[in-house]
Amino acid sequence: MAPSFCLFCAAPLSPGARYCHRCGRPAPGVASRRTPWVFAVSLIVFLLGVMIYRVLTAKPESDTPVMANVGSNARGAPPDISQMSPRERFLRLSDRVLGAAEKGDTAAVTRFAPMALAAYGMLDSVDDDARYHAALLDLKLGHAPEALALADTILAASPHHLLAYLIQIGAAEQAGNRPESERVRKNFLAAYPAEIKSGRPEYDEHRAVLQQAETSFAQDQAKRPPPP
Numbered sequence: 001m002a003p004s005f006c007l008f009c010a011a012p013l014s015p016g017a018r019y020c021h022r023c024g025r026p027a028p029g030v031a032s033r034r035t036p037w038v039f040a041v042s043l044i045v046f047l048l049g050v051m052i053y054r055v056l057t058a059k060p061e062s063d064t065p066v067m068a069n070v071g072s073n074a075r076g077a078p079p080d081i082s083q084m085s086p087r088e089r090f091l092r093l094s095d096r097v098l099g100a101a102e103k104g105d106t107a108a109v110t111r112f113a114p115m116a117l118a119a120y121g122m123l124d125s126v127d128d129d130a131r132y133h134a135a136l137l138d139l140k141l142g143h144a145p146e147a148l149a150l151a152d153t154i155l156a157a158s159p160h161h162l163l164a165y166l167i168q169i170g171a172a173e174q175a176g177n178r179p180e181s182e183r184v185r186k187n188f189l190a191a192y193p194a195e196i197k198s199g200r201p202e203y204d205e206h207r208a209v210l211q212q213a214e215t216s217f218a219q220d221q222a223k224r225p226p227p228p
Contacts, residue, residue: 087130090119094133101140113137128154129202132163136170144171160191162210163202185217 006013084092093116100108120126120134131150138147148171154164165188172180192214196203203210 086119086122086124090116090123090130091133093119094137097137097140109140113141127202128158128161128163128200129205132167132202132206135167139167139170139174142174144174147171158200160187160195161200162188162191162195162213163206165191166209166213185221189214189217189221 093112097109097113097116100106100112116137117134120130120137123130131154135147135150138144138150147167151164151167151171154161154167158164165184168184169181169188172178172184192210196210
């Protein structure tokens with residue numbers, strides 16, 4: 001039978017008491033039942049503390065997506081486009097692909113063009129400038145039907161749109177369809193004066209390309225003999 005007094009302060013204990021009402025120590029027999037649980041809980045707390053310490057003090061590994069390190073800034077460090085807006089991410093990837101295409105880097109085009117088109121698909125809203133960029137990417141991948149579909153979408157809302165004409169010309173030349181290319185070039189030259197004065201924001205963005213195309217098309221047309 002358990003003693004009826006506290007082993008620590010000798011205070012009398014009530015029958016069935018688990019703790020001393022004077023010093024708070026466990027009653028005789030209680031401590032022996034609690035010791036294994038106290039040890040187990042203490043061990044769990046210790047191990048949990050070790051895990052938290054390692055997590056907080058370990059050097060975190062970068063979890064930035066591969067596409068977040070495309071391109072480079074002026075200092076040579078890769079830009080983190082994961083922090084950009086969806087439109088900024090799409091345009092940055094698009095510029096990377098088009099720049100690689102100009103250098104003949106087909107591996108980079110093949111690698112990053114699908115990423116850029118995936119970013120295009122994530123845009124909340126799409127305007128003619130974004131469609132033009134996406135169509136250029138399709139052309140670089142040899143997807144002429146997709147590029148022409150985007151050009152048709154632009155022309156449906158904005159007839160005589162110069163950037164859509166450039167996409168149609170590019171698709172025709174990829175297919176070796178010279179008559180179609182010539183037809184669209186004439187449409188481009190006829191629409192150029194009025195369209196360039198329309199003040200479309202995308203024309204300002206691509207003014208150098210449009211001016212170069214107008215000059216080149218006009219020169220080619222001037223070299224041809226007049227029809228009989």
